[in-house]
Structure formats: C-alpha cells, structure tokens
Amino acid sequence: MNVVTAAQQYISEMIRLAGPGMKVMMMDKCTKEVYLFERIDSIALREPIKYLKCITFLRPTTENIHLLADELRFPKYGQYYIYFCNIISKTDVKALAEADDQETVREMHEFFMDGVPLCPHLLSLNILHSYNSSFSVLTPVFMRSLNSIIATLLALKKKPEIRYQKSNRDSKMLAEEVAKTIAREESLFENAKTDTVLLIIDRSEDPVTPLLNQWTYEAMVHELVGINNHRVNINTASNTGALILSPLHDPFYSKNMYANFGEIGQNIKELITEFQRKSQTNQKLESVADMKSFVEQYPQFKKISGTVTKHLTVLGELSKLVATRNLLEVSEVEQQITSGGEHSHCLVNVRRLLQHEQTTDLVIFSLL
Structure with a gap:
C-alpha cells in the first residue's frame, strides 16, 4: 500500500494515453501539487496553441466543471x-460533452489520486482549519475527507472493513458515508482486495500528545520550524532558501526521520568519519561547527556534502531552539506530569518554569 507509487503510476x-507529441498540463489549485504547468482558473489571456495536446488533471468540483x-x-x-x-457524476460528463462542440476531447478517465502523497504511508489534504466554533467538522472539510478516502481506497485497490471511534459523532458519520459510497459504487470496488481495515478516529481522542515536545527528527522539525510539502524554511548566514526534506529523495532523512534527536548528530558524524577514514584524515569532529567546517574544506566531499550540509543546518537550528527555549527542562516536567508524578513536586516545577525567562507563551499554554 504505497500512495506515492500509485500517484506516479497514474x-x-x-502521459502515455495522450500519445506522442508536445503536451501541456492543466491543473486546478489542488491538483497543482502534483505537477504544475497551467491553472484552469487563471484569468490571464492565453494565445491558442493548436499543435499542443492538453492533459487536464482536476478535482470534479462544480467550479472546475464550469x-x-x-x-x-x-x-x-x-x-x-x-x-x-x-468519481465524476454522469450529469457532469453530459455537461462537458455538450460543451465540446468542436470535438477536441480525445479521452476522459477517472484516476483516483485525491490528495498530496508525501511519503508511501502518508497522504495530506493540506487543510489548515477543520472545525467550526462548536468543534464539529466543517461540511466542506467532511466532504473533502470522504472523497479523499474513497479515492485512496480505489488507488490502492482496497475494499476495507471499517472501524470508527464510537464516542465521536464525526468519526461515525464519516465511516457511515464511506460505507454508503462503497456500496453505491460497487462496480469500482469489484476487484478490490478485502484484506484491509480502515480506522477512523478523531485527533481529539488523544489531547495530551500534541501538547508534549517531540524528540524525533521529523516531528521536531515540524514542531519547531515547520514542514510544508517537504519544504523547511531556515534563514541562516549560509542559507536563505527552503530546504527539502523528502524521504523519497533523501536516503539519510528516510533512514533517520524517526530517530531520536540525540542520534541525528551522531549519525551525521559517522557519515563524515567514514569519509575521513577513507581519505586518511584525522580532523576531530567535536561539534556541529567542526562538521560544517569539514564539509566546506573538502571539494571531493561535494557528492554528499549537499545532503550533509542540509542536515547540519537543520540540526544546528534545532539545537539552537532547544537551548533558547529551555526545552530539555520543559520536556522533563512534561514527562513527570503525564507519567503520574507526585502532584506537589510537579506543581513546584511548573511554577518554576512559568517564571523562567526562556519559557515561551506556547509552552506556558501547553503546561497549563
């Protein structure tokens, strides 16, 4: 079950179905995340280019159909x-057929890829706000989630058993709608395997974990710096652009994205130490600055220096934020609270942190 492979195959x-010849690809504001050439909602005037074939890849929304x-x-x-x-409705297909007076449409298919595949086991809808003021899922978000789940199941050729969080109304409603859609589109699921369980739970079922400081590589970068579609923005003297952290194209990141913070520096050091051994050098690597210096001084290291320098930059930024925000001490108190430490002792530690000049407003909010 690999959503990235499914997307690549689609x-x-x-491209194959369009045949030989030059092509242009037209997207909407959602599917542009796959491959962008031109937006269908662009208001810019475009000159006719009749010798090009146009491949459109769109979500079947009312706006896009129009x-x-x-x-x-x-x-x-x-x-x-x-x-x-x-899935596109027969009504929408008819509307497009009626609009095609010049008979320029050669193919029309459903390729189920409704989301942004970030890694083999993770698909994102890039939705920032999901709930209304009463903490119920917004209707557009609910429908978007439903459509994405159905598309993902069809892409992976799975017809799952559905389990949901009984105590949550939105989870129950989503599970019921998924089941109804599978039953209604039975022909699409005819050859799907039934060896999968779809588990639907609400994030609020676990209110504690999001409040704790994270100490694995990917989670720390996302929590302290921010990751948006594999892009991480870190501004330093040597770096002013976005760094790409993708497990699909970065073997070191793929191997270490779930490693503990303390292991990352050691793993980078081992990578450089191995090269030192091969090049018979004896430069000591005692700090992040030493490792950066080593990379910059050896031209023959350029083949992997980009990857190493990138992760040293990220590691340096994480180390700085951990120190300036006093996160080691904060995390220790968090663990005492969540593991059932003595109440009076926890209270003293929390009060001490609240008065500490390095304690941020976000940390105060999380502790309280």
Whole structure:
C-alpha cells in the first residue's frame, strides 16, 4: 500500500494515453501539487496553441466543471485528454460533452489520486482549519475527507472493513458515508482486495500528545520550524532558501526521520568519519561547527556534502531552539506530569518554569 507509487503510476498513464507529441498540463489549485504547468482558473489571456495536446488533471468540483466547460467551448489547444482525481457524476460528463462542440476531447478517465502523497504511508489534504466554533467538522472539510478516502481506497485497490471511534459523532458519520459510497459504487470496488481495515478516529481522542515536545527528527522539525510539502524554511548566514526534506529523495532523512534527536548528530558524524577514514584524515569532529567546517574544506566531499550540509543546518537550528527555549527542562516536567508524578513536586516545577525567562507563551499554554 504505497500512495506515492500509485500517484506516479497514474501520472505516467496520463502521459502515455495522450500519445506522442508536445503536451501541456492543466491543473486546478489542488491538483497543482502534483505537477504544475497551467491553472484552469487563471484569468490571464492565453494565445491558442493548436499543435499542443492538453492533459487536464482536476478535482470534479462544480467550479472546475464550469471552468472546463468554458475551456472546451473556446479551446486553446488542439486536443484535450481529461482526467479527474475522483468519481465524476454522469450529469457532469453530459455537461462537458455538450460543451465540446468542436470535438477536441480525445479521452476522459477517472484516476483516483485525491490528495498530496508525501511519503508511501502518508497522504495530506493540506487543510489548515477543520472545525467550526462548536468543534464539529466543517461540511466542506467532511466532504473533502470522504472523497479523499474513497479515492485512496480505489488507488490502492482496497475494499476495507471499517472501524470508527464510537464516542465521536464525526468519526461515525464519516465511516457511515464511506460505507454508503462503497456500496453505491460497487462496480469500482469489484476487484478490490478485502484484506484491509480502515480506522477512523478523531485527533481529539488523544489531547495530551500534541501538547508534549517531540524528540524525533521529523516531528521536531515540524514542531519547531515547520514542514510544508517537504519544504523547511531556515534563514541562516549560509542559507536563505527552503530546504527539502523528502524521504523519497533523501536516503539519510528516510533512514533517520524517526530517530531520536540525540542520534541525528551522531549519525551525521559517522557519515563524515567514514569519509575521513577513507581519505586518511584525522580532523576531530567535536561539534556541529567542526562538521560544517569539514564539509566546506573538502571539494571531493561535494557528492554528499549537499545532503550533509542540509542536515547540519537543520540540526544546528534545532539545537539552537532547544537551548533558547529551555526545552530539555520543559520536556522533563512534561514527562513527570503525564507519567503520574507526585502532584506537589510537579506543581513546584511548573511554577518554576512559568517564571523562567526562556519559557515561551506556547509552552506556558501547553503546561497549563
């Protein structure tokens, strides 16, 4: 079950079905995360380029159907190969057929990839706000989640047993709607395997974990710096752009993304020490600064210096934030509280942290 592989196969199939010749790809504001050439909702005037084939990859939303129908009425390209990332209704297909007066549409398919595959086991919808003022899931978010789950199941060719958190109304509703959709679209799931369990739970079921400081590599970067579609923005004297942390293209990150904070520096040091051994050098590596200096001084290390320098930059930023925010002491108190430490002792420690000048407002909020 690999959502990245499924996405890659779908993209390859889209290109193959369009046949030989030059092509342009048209996306919407969601599917652009896969591959961007042109946005369907762009208001810029475009000159007709009839010798190009246009591959469209869109979510089958009402807005996109209207925009695509307008495009087909006044086509800018010679041929259109239309692909939707989820199930499209017969009514929408009919509307597009009626708009295609010039018969430029050559293919129309459903390729189920409704989300951003970040790694083999993680798909994101990039939704920042999911709840209304009464802490119920917003209707558009609910429908987006439902559609993404269905598309993912179809991409992975799975027809799962569904289990949900009984105490949560939204989880129950989502589970019921997934079951109804699978039953309604039975033909699409005809050859799907039934060896999977779909577990639907609400994040609020565990209110404690998000309040604790994280100490594994990926979690620390996301918590302290922020990761957005594999991009991490760290501004230092030697780096002013976005760093890419992707387990798909960075073997070191893939191997260490769940490693403890204390292990990361040691693993980077071992990587450099191995090169030192091969090059018969004896430079001591006692700190992050020493490791950075080593990388910069050896041109023959350039093949892997990009990866090493990147992770040294990230590690240096994490180390700085841990020190300036006094996170080691904060985490120790957090663990005492969550593991059932003596109440009076915990209270004294919390009061001490509240008065500490390095304690941030976020830490105070989490502790309280």
